[in-house]
Amino acid sequence: MPHKQKLILITNDDSIYANGIKSLVQMAKTFARVVVVAPDKPQSGMGHAITLNHPIRIQSVSMLDGVEAFSTSGTPVDCVKLAIYEVLKAKPDLILSGINHGENSSSNVLYSGTMSAAIEGAMEGVPSIGISLSNYDNDANFNQYESWVSDIISKALTDGLPEHTCLNVNIPNVPGKDIKGLKVCHQAHAFWEDRFDKRLDQFGRPYFWLTGAFSEKSDDKGSDLYALTRGYISIVPTTFDLTNYAVLNQLNTWNI
Amino acid sequence: MPHKQKLILITNDDSIYANGIKSLVQMAKTFARVVVVAPDKPQSGMGHAITLNHPIRIQSVSMLDGVEAFSTSGTPVDCVKLAIYEVLKAKPDLILSGINHGENSSSNVLYSGTMSAAIEGAMEGVPSIGISLSNYDNDANFNQYESWVSDIISKALTDGLPEHTCLNVNIPNVPGKDIKGLKVCHQAHAFWEDRFDKRLDQFGRPYFWLTGAFSEKSDDKGSDLYALTRGYISIVPTTFDLTNYAVLNQLNTWNI
Numbered sequence: 120m121p122h123k124q125k126l127i128l129i130t131n132d133d134s135i136y137a138n139g140i141k142s143l144v145q146m147a148k149t150f151a152r153v154v155v156v157a158p159d160k161p162q163s164g165m166g167h168a169i170t171l172n173h174p175i176r177i178q179s180v181s182m183l184d185g186v187e188a189f190s191t192s193g194t195p196v197d198c199v200k201l202a203i204y205e206v207l208k209a210k211p212d213l214i215l216s217g218i219n220h221g222e223n224s225s226s227n228v229l230y231s232g233t234m235s236a237a238i239e240g241a242m243e244g245v246p247s248i249g250i251s252l253s254n255y256d257n258d259a260n261f262n263q264y265e266s267w268v269s270d271i272i273s274k275a276l277t278d279g280l281p282e283h284t285c286l287n288v289n290i291p292n293v294p295g296k297d298i299k300g301l302k303v304c305h306q307a308h309a310f311w312e313d314r315f316d317k318r319l320d321q322f323g324r325p326y327f328w329l330t331g332a333f334s335e336k337s338d339d340k341g342s343d344l345y346a347l348t349r350g351y352i353s354i355v356p357t358t359f360d361l362t363n364y365a366v367l368n369q370l371n372t373w374n375i
Numbered sequence: 376m377p378h379k380q381k382l383i384l385i386t387n388d389d390s391i392y393a394n395g396i397k398s399l400v401q402m403a404k405t406f407a408r409v410v411v412v413a414p415d416k417p418q419s420g421m422g423h424a425i426t427l428n429h430p431i432r433i434q435s436v437s438m439l440d441g442v443e444a445f446s447t448s449g450t451p452v453d454c455v456k457l458a459i460y461e462v463l464k465a466k467p468d469l470i471l472s473g474i475n476h477g478e479n480s481s482s483n484v485l486y487s488g489t490m491s492a493a494i495e496g497a498m499e500g501v502p503s504i505g506i507s508l509s510n511y512d513n514d515a516n517f518n519q520y521e522s523w524v525s526d527i528i529s530k531a532l533t534d535g536l537p538e539h540t541c542l543n544v545n546i547p548n549v550p551g552k553d554i555k556g557l558k559v560c561h562q563a564h565a566f567w568e569d570r571f572d573k574r575l576d577q578f579g580r581p582y583f584w585l586t587g588a589f590s591e592k593s594d595d596k597g598s599d600l601y602a603l604t605r606g607y608i609s610i611v612p613t614t615f616d617l618t619n620y621a622v623l624n625q626l627n628t629w630n631i
């Protein structure tokens with residue numbers, strides 16, 4: 120236990136009551152003091168939303184083995200801000216977000232509250248990692264991946280992360296013993312083919328549910344989807360700088 | 376009017392009733408058929424949130440000069456999805472989001488519903504532009520910037536935009552006649568120094584309002600903040616690929 124004095128903040132988007140965050144707390148507390156600040160209800164798909172027009176509540180909740188834990192009425196990004204500025208009143212050594220019930224590879228990074236919390240951590244200058252499992256079951260067995268997750272936590276605590284960068288870690292839905300290894304990847308350019316399920320309410324008025332299929336074009340050999348479909352854990356270094364530097368010069372020829 | 380047959384979708388995050396979107400519709404309809412699909416209430420700070428656990432409503436609303444317009448109960452990103460897959464049942468030639476009441480420069484691009492709608496448009500392969508004015512007044516005078524905005528719309532309709540890229544356009548809060556020009560920029564690395572205003576409710580229980588100050592470090596000469604503080608309209612080519620390509624090799628030396 121070389122990092123006993125360090126502090127890890129843990130959050131997620133599936134809520135403080137999800138099994139994924141409980142497993143992550145269990146794994147992290149062998150390395151450091153752990154404090155949990157997480158949403159009081161599911162916040163999947165909240166992206167980088169923050170709460171501007173409503174007050175936010177925080178409540179102390181009991182968690183396994185007396186780990187200090189707080190639920191909030193806010194989004195995952197709110198949780199990171201509240202944790203740093205109100206709960207800890209300090210920046211932790213590491214922020215972990217997850218383990219998410221479901222994959223956040225490819226363009227899902229933009230919709231994911233779990234990954235947005237990690238991106239917010241990077242904006243605060245704190246090494247931050249979002250971790251997701253390609254399995255949406257409430258009772259998914261997260262513990263079978265403990266040795267992999269622990270290696271990543273240990274490495275990040277010891278060496279830190281590159282500047283302006285958090286990690287998007289996705290674990291494929293294969294038995295832990297069949298994981299082939301870790302692969303550093305770029306974000307696949309795959310997207311949801313959105314559809315809406317149109318229904319009528321009791322007054323005959325239409326309402327819409329967002330649905331659709333994810334187009335898994337995983338033939339791009341360096342992408343996270345390519346790694347995941349081949350049994351590897353994917354790690355995408357993820358930044359908050361959305362500038363497309365490659366086209367800056369091209370746009371400068373616009374001349375308007 | 377060289378583009379009369381083209382189709383422009385307009386959305387925003389300040390709601391369909393905001394003055395900024397009305398001005399933008401007015402500017403855009405000289406170029407193309409315009410359809411508006413925008414939130415029925417303010418959605419500032421919603422980032423890339425999507426609505427997964429509630430049904431979404433759409434309602435036809437009357438807008439200036441009979442422009443086809445629909446309000447939705449969803450987020451700005453929901454509006455783009457609904458517009459393409461349910462309202463238009465086609466991809467428009469251009470998506471415009473705004474004009475936002477308030478600046479979306481620098482890291483605000485991540486929190487902004489206005490910019491997230493443009494990013495969603497880019498993910499759909501549609502040329503998309505988010506436009507914001509550094510003025511939070513309900514009654515800000517958007518029309519004084521019409522010649523600049525029209526030039527940008529015209530150019531994007533004619534030439535399209537680089538692949539995987541939307542534009543983050545910010546207009547400084549100076550009189551239209553004092554605008555110095557357009558500058559293609561990268562996203563400034565400036566951040567909110569968050570604080571929470573802690574208060575007690577009628578039962579003595581705490582609640583928190585997110586507040587804070589934006590740290591405007593605008594000495595980075597190529598950044599959007601640098602351009603804005605000097606009277607230029609900033610244009611940041613903005614991508615949905617969050618991979619930090621510069622550190623891929625560095626991470627590959629992790630060896631775990």
